[in-house]
Amino acid sequence: MLGQIINTNAKWISERLAEIGVDVYYHVTVGDNKGRLRAAVEAAMQRADCILVTGGLGPTADDITRETVAELLGRELREDACVLASIQRRFTARGRVMTPNNRKQALLLEGAKVIENPNGTAPGQIIEHRGRSIVLLPGPPSELQPMFTRCIMPYLCERMGQRAVIVSRVVRICGPGESVVEEKVKDLLAGENPTVAPYASLGEVQLRVTAKAHDRAAASQLIEGTVHEICCRLGGDVYGFDNEDLVSLCSRLLTEKGLTLAIAESCTGGLLASRLTSIAGASSFFFGCVVAYDNSAKRDILGVPSSVLESFGAVSAECAVLMAQQARARLMTDIGIAITGISGPEGGTANKPVGTTFIALCAPEGTLVVKDRFLGERNQNREWAVVRALDTLRRYLTLQEIPGRLSNVWQ
Amino acid sequence: MLGQIINTNAKWISERLAEIGVDVYYHVTVGDNKGRLRAAVEAAMQRADCILVTGGLGPTADDITRETVAELLGRELREDACVLASIQRRFTARGRVMTPNNRKQALLLEGAKVIENPNGTAPGQIIEHRGRSIVLLPGPPSELQPMFTRCIMPYLCERMGQRAVIVSRVVRICGPGESVVEEKVKDLLAGENPTVAPYASLGEVQLRVTAKAHDRAAASQLIEGTVHEICCRLGGDVYGFDNEDLVSLCSRLLTEKGLTLAIAESCTGGLLASRLTSIAGASSFFFGCVVAYDNSAKRDILGVPSSVLESFGAVSAECAVLMAQQARARLMTDIGIAITGISGPEGGTANKPVGTTFIALCAPEGTLVVKDRFLGERNQNREWAVVRALDTLRRYLTLQEIPGRLSNVWQ
Numbered sequence: 145m146l147g148q149i150i151n152t153n154a155k156w157i158s159e160r161l162a163e164i165g166v167d168v169y170y171h172v173t174v175g176d177n178k179g180r181l182r183a184a185v186e187a188a189m190q191r192a193d194c195i196l197v198t199g200g201l202g203p204t205a206d207d208i209t210r211e212t213v214a215e216l217l218g219r220e221l222r223e224d225a226c227v228l229a230s231i232q233r234r235f236t237a238r239g240r241v242m243t244p245n246n247r248k249q250a251l252l253l254e255g256a257k258v259i260e261n262p263n264g265t266a267p268g269q270i271i272e273h274r275g276r277s278i279v280l281l282p283g284p285p286s287e288l289q290p291m292f293t294r295c296i297m298p299y300l301c302e303r304m305g306q307r308a309v310i311v312s313r314v315v316r317i318c319g320p321g322e323s324v325v326e327e328k329v330k331d332l333l334a335g336e337n338p339t340v341a342p343y344a345s346l347g348e349v350q351l352r353v354t355a356k357a358h359d360r361a362a363a364s365q366l367i368e369g370t371v372h373e374i375c376c377r378l379g380g381d382v383y384g385f386d387n388e389d390l391v392s393l394c395s396r397l398l399t400e401k402g403l404t405l406a407i408a409e410s411c412t413g414g415l416l417a418s419r420l421t422s423i424a425g426a427s428s429f430f431f432g433c434v435v436a437y438d439n440s441a442k443r444d445i446l447g448v449p450s451s452v453l454e455s456f457g458a459v460s461a462e463c464a465v466l467m468a469q470q471a472r473a474r475l476m477t478d479i480g481i482a483i484t485g486i487s488g489p490e491g492g493t494a495n496k497p498v499g500t501t502f503i504a505l506c507a508p509e510g511t512l513v514v515k516d517r518f519l520g521e522r523n524q525n526r527e528w529a530v531v532r533a534l535d536t537l538r539r540y541l542t543l544q545e546i547p548g549r550l551s552n553v554w555q
Numbered sequence: 556m557l558g559q560i561i562n563t564n565a566k567w568i569s570e571r572l573a574e575i576g577v578d579v580y581y582h583v584t585v586g587d588n589k590g591r592l593r594a595a596v597e598a599a600m601q602r603a604d605c606i607l608v609t610g611g612l613g614p615t616a617d618d619i620t621r622e623t624v625a626e627l628l629g630r631e632l633r634e635d636a637c638v639l640a641s642i643q644r645r646f647t648a649r650g651r652v653m654t655p656n657n658r659k660q661a662l663l664l665e666g667a668k669v670i671e672n673p674n675g676t677a678p679g680q681i682i683e684h685r686g687r688s689i690v691l692l693p694g695p696p697s698e699l700q701p702m703f704t705r706c707i708m709p710y711l712c713e714r715m716g717q718r719a720v721i722v723s724r725v726v727r728i729c730g731p732g733e734s735v736v737e738e739k740v741k742d743l744l745a746g747e748n749p750t751v752a753p754y755a756s757l758g759e760v761q762l763r764v765t766a767k768a769h770d771r772a773a774a775s776q777l778i779e780g781t782v783h784e785i786c787c788r789l790g791g792d793v794y795g796f797d798n799e800d801l802v803s804l805c806s807r808l809l810t811e812k813g814l815t816l817a818i819a820e821s822c823t824g825g826l827l828a829s830r831l832t833s834i835a836g837a838s839s840f841f842f843g844c845v846v847a848y849d850n851s852a853k854r855d856i857l858g859v860p861s862s863v864l865e866s867f868g869a870v871s872a873e874c875a876v877l878m879a880q881q882a883r884a885r886l887m888t889d890i891g892i893a894i895t896g897i898s899g900p901e902g903g904t905a906n907k908p909v910g911t912t913f914i915a916l917c918a919p920e921g922t923l924v925v926k927d928r929f930l931g932e933r934n935q936n937r938e939w940a941v942v943r944a945l946d947t948l949r950r951y952l953t954l955q956e957i958p959g960r961l962s963n964v965w966q
Contacts, residue, residue, distance in 0.1 A: 145579045147570030151562055154584070159558030168556045169591055171584035173565070180580055187598065407846070413832025414825025417846045421824025422934055424900055432852030434845055435818070435828045441843030441886055445856065475852055489835055523833055 145175040153198050153288060160292060163339055163354040164301055164310060166194075176206040182216050189276050194300065199283030201266035203245040209280055210251055210269075217273050219254040223247065227258060231265050259295045263287045270299060277303060301356055311363035312354035315374050318347065318390060318535045319381040319547055325349045328377050338370045346524070347531030348390070380544035383535070390534040391419050397541040398429035398479075405537075406475035407433035408446055408467035408482040410458060411501065416483060416530045431475040436467065446470040459484050459496055461513040461550055464504035472506045479540075480506040483533050485518075487525045501529045503536055512540075514548040556586040564609050564699060571703060574750055574765045575712055575721060577605075587617040593627050600687050605711065610694030612677035614656040620691055621662055621680075628684050630665040634658065638669060642676050670706045674698045681710060688714060712767055722774040723765035726785050729758065729801060729946045730792040730958055736760045739788050749781045757935070758942030759801070791955035794946070801945040802830050808952040809840035809890075816948075817886035818844035819857055819878035821869060821895040822912065827941045842886040847878065857881040870895050870907055872924040872961055875915035883917045890951075891917040894944050896929075898936045912940045914947055923951075925959040 154171045161168050169192065174180040181200070188195040200209030214221045228250035235242040249266040252258065259268030259279075264287035269280045279296060281288050293310070301308035317325055322344040326333065329351065332340045338355035351374055355366035375382050384393050398405060407417050407430075417433035420426055436442040439453050448466045456462040464484050472480025485501030492498035499518040504511060514536050518525040539546045565582045572579050580603065585591040592611070599606040611620030625632045639661035646653040660677040663669065670679030670690075675698035680691045690707060692699050704721070712719035728736055733755040737744065740762065743751045749766035764781050768774035786793050795804050809816060818828050818841075828844035831837055847853040850864050859877045867873040875893050883891025896912030903909035910929040915922060925947050929936040943959075950957045 145569055145582070146573045147566045147568070147579075150566045151582075155558045155561045157558070158556055162557045168558075169585065169588075170595070171556070171562075171582070173582035174580065177580075184581070409825070411832075412829070413837070413841075414820070414828030414844055414846060415832075417825030417848075418823070418829050421822075421826075421846075421848060422937070424933055426824070427848060430824075431849040432846050432856060433825055433848070434856065435825060435832075435843050437828075437832060437838060437844070438842040438886075444887075445843060445845065445885060474856060475849075476855075522835055526833070 145173070152285060153283065156285065156289065157196060157198075157292065160297060161300070163312065163341065163352070164297055164356065165336075165339075166300055166304070176200060176208055178208055178212050181208065181212045185213060185216055185278070189273075189278075192276070194277040194279065194303065196279045196281065196296075198281045198288060201249065201268075201280060201282045203243075203248055203265070207248070210248075210253065213271070213278060213280065214253050217253065217271065217278070219271070219273075221251040221253060223250050224252045224258070225250075227252065227267055230260075230267075234265055259291050261287050261291055263290065268295070270296075308356040308358060309360045309363050310354060310356055311360060311367055312352055313367050313371055314386050315351045315353065315371055315378075315382055316384045316386075316389070317349045317351065317378055317381050318383050318531065318538075320349070320378075322349050325351070325378065325381075329374055332370060332373065335370070338366050340370060340374075346527050347535075380539065380542075383538055390531065390538060392423060394534050394537050394541070395420065395423050395426065395429065397538065399425065401541065403479055403541075404429050404431055404475075404477035406431050406471040406477040406480045408471035408480065409433060409435050410437060410442070410467070410482075410484040411487045412483045412485075412526050412529050412533075413437060415526055416481075416533055419530060419534075431477050434467075434471055434474075442467065446474070457496070459486055459500060459502065461502050461504070461515065464502035464513055465506070465511050468504035468506040469511060478507065479537070480504075481533055481537060482506075483529050485525070485529055487522045487529075489522060499525050501525070501532070503529070503533045505536055505540055507540065512536075512546060513550045514546060515550050516548050556584070563696060564694065567696065567700065568607060568609075568703065571708060572711070574723065574752060574763070575708055575767065576747075576750075577711055577715070587611060587619055589619055589623050592619065592623045596624060596627055596689070600684075600689075603687070605688040605690065605714065607690045607692065607707075609692045609699060612660065612679075612691060612693045614654075614659055614676070618659070621659075621664065624682070624689060624691065625664050628664065628682065628689070630682070630684075632662040632664060634661050635663045635669070636661075638663065638678055641671075641678075645676055670702050672698050672702055674701065679706070681707075719767040719769060720771045720774045721765060721767055722771060722778055723763055724778050724782055725797050726762045726764065726782055726789075726793055727795045727797075727800070728760045728762065728789055728792050729794050729942065729949075731760070731789075733760050736762070736789065736792075740785055743781060743784065746781070749777050751781060751785075757938050758946075791950065791953075794949055801942065801949060803834060805945050805948050805952070806831065806834050806837065806840065808949065810836065812952065814890055814952075815840050815842055815886075815888040817842050817882040817888040817891045819882040819891065819893040820844060820846050821848060821853070821878070821893075822898045823894045823896075823937050823940050823944075824848060826937055827892075827894060827944055830941060830945075842888050845878075845882055845885075853878065857885070868907070870897055870911060870913065872913050872915070872926065875913035875924055876917070876922050879915035879917040880922060889918065890948070891915075892944055892948060893917075894940050896936070896940055898933045898940075900933060910936050912936070912943070914940070914944045916947055916951055918951065923947075923957060924961045925957060926961050927959050 158168045172184045174184050200207045256269040256271045261267045266282045271278045297310040338353045341352045343350045353370050355363045357363035414435045442448040464482050467482035468480040482504045488498035501516050503514045518528040569579045583595045585595050611618045667680040667682045672678045677693045682689045708721040749764045752763045754761045766774045766777035825846045853859040875895050878893035879891040893915045899909035914925045929939040
């Protein structure tokens with residue numbers, strides 16, 4: 145309530161509930177105050193079938209959720225031997241002594257169903273009371289999220305008369321924009337089981353496929369059918385699944401294939417190199433990058449001839465090709481990749497408006513160039529250029545067609 | 556309520572209210588539903604002196620805040636000619652035609668005080684009703700925030716019996732950690748007018764000084780006294796004020812002084828160069844960067860002798876010095892700056908544990924090296940190294956002492 149913490153749980157839980165068709169009507173936040181917490185839960189019980197309460201289950205004096213809800217419902221709190229033993233095991237495993245205040249976390253409301261918490265000490269609890277379900281969950285997202293996906297989503301489906309297991313998978317797409325993707329899977333977006341929900345983030349589109357079924361195998365089968373259909377319709381634009389993003393994918397492919405990489409960047413100023421080195425193990429494939437921001441750097445460090453800079457300009461297919469070839473040659477790598485463009489807001493011309501960007505990839509087979517034009521602000525254009533370069537790299541590594549490829553430049 | 560939007564307004568407003576001593580007791584979120592919005596405002600009026608409602612003031616059919624609150628309070632909605640004219644001016648200025656649905660935004664509740672919205676079409680409204688204040692504000696943060704700071708904070712101070720203007724200033728500090736800063740300004744943190752609130756973010760500490768007074772001049776005077784005191788106590792660790800961060804500051808100083816910069820990066824992989832090029836105009840001082848990630852790149856592109864790499868290692872003061880000198884020499888700039896370190900999680904040794912980092916700065920006066928050790932995860936260590944390099948650069952440019960400077964290396 146002091147504004148130090150942003151409520152990401154409300155967003156995350158609402159997203160998950162939308163996936164299984166639960167209507168969310170109210171988010172209410174109160175501080176660690178017994179009167180206001182009690183009033184908030186009491187009011188919620190007048191208007192909702194299910195009340196999810198997060199936070200306030202820890203060991204300290206201001207963790208008041210358990211006792212406040214117990215009082216409101218007129219139920220006893222009882223120490224549970226199993227829960228206590230599991231809390232004690234957590235401390236022992238870490239070589240620490242359990243302080244007495246931690247005992248409090250083993251208190252269960254009379255009649256509560258325990259939700260195990262593999263990532264923390266306080267378990268969750270589900271209490272059914274006069275036709276309502278009250279669900280208590282810990283506040284930290286790392287504890288709450290797995291408990292919610294594994295136990296609360298299936299519980300709510302069952303509560304809604306759907307005895308079900310929920311499984312979801314994310315299909316990651318790079319290349320087409322969100323509207324193009326939506327157009328291609330329009331009928332699937334209207335489906336009810338599995339549901340397909342699109343999310344667009346800088347340069348990529350994700351489709352989250354969520355299925356309900358009576359068991360995990362059946363839910364997975366439902367998902368796989370739709371995931372397969374999406375992959376068929378989008379072809380090489382689908383680059384991966386779940387948590388593996390473009391940077392991780394390119395890193396993995398380069399490492400697996402034993403290929404090495406050199407980079408030359410102009411407008412992106414080292415952004416591509418910094419992304420690839422954000423993952424441990426980059427040294428197994430990444431040798432280095434020349435950020436040739438000024439033309440003198442393109443000439444003096446990369447050896448791009450002044451004549452090329454003068455005839456074609458620094459933002460040209462010809463310059464991109466030379467940058468990629470020279471980075472590769474000087475660092476003696478298998479692949480060289482280069483980005484040169486006009487990020488804006490200044491520097492655009494009639495022929496080469498702001499956002500114009502060339503990406504070159506040089507490999508033993510030859511060199512290719514991609515031309516694109518981004519329509520965002522300076523830093524969006526830079527981000528998009530990096531995504532486009534990574535996408536070009538992964539398409540090369542997985543033998544996909546490369547959109548926007550120019551054929552009329554030097555090989 | 557579908558989880559697509561995260562509620563940053565609740566956090567931002569709560570932070571501002573904490574600064575002026577307003578206790579926030581409830582955050583309630585409902586969808587664009589008349590019944591639930593009405594119930595939420597009605598319940599809030601039972602328990603609070605002031606109810607802030609954000610969002611739902613736009614031109615479309617689902618923007619229902621105005622009419623719902625008008626109905627609840629039993630007040631008429633009347634089109635205001637001044638507001639309508641100002642909305643029309645906005646459209647004219649942009650060369651667009653105002654569609655009829657925009658008229659709705661000129662509707663004011665009977666007796667409402669208008670809050671001008673310089674960044675959007677819908678104005679805010681304050682309605683006083685049976686001893687309560689109901690404040691309606693637009694949802695987009697870019698519209699809400701300036702209206703809140705300029706009008707709502709002073710209004711609430713007056714409402715609390717403090718006829719006052721609020722002015723705040725942020726003091727930006729780089730070098731010492733949050734606890735050291737807090738220790739030095741402990742007495743100021745306990746002050747009531749101005750209040751001093753610390754915020755720590757990656758590598759820097761901010762102190763927001765907020766004062767209330769009967770007019771702007773008096774509030775500014777109160778602030779300046781405390782800001783001056785903070786600057787005296789923290790000396791060269793204070794690098795700036797308000798919105799100018801380290802990257803902007805370094806860019807401005809280099810541009811103003813007409814100095815040029817070359818960079819060599821190892822563990823940070825281009826992160827420093829990408830930050831400096833995120834601001835338009837970087838080309839006036841930044842020539843280029845060599846990301847010498849692999850030792851072969853340090854040798855072949857920067858010309859660091861193999862003997863240095865073998866005797867001292869790539870993570871050494873000696874290597875950092877050569878990287879900075881070579882980057883400067885090859886790109887023919889006034890200043891060269893280099894970062895080499897062990898980001899982790901692998902690669903640490905007993906002598907050079909994970910986090911060990913050397914930063915060298917080479918200028919016409921000579922070369923200096925800073926040694927530091929960061930105790931975070933890989934990407935935190937990389938971020939901290941970039942901040943430390945920027946801080947070393949700004950201290951050099953402003954003739955401040957440089958903490959962590961080694962004296963026993965080559966000049």
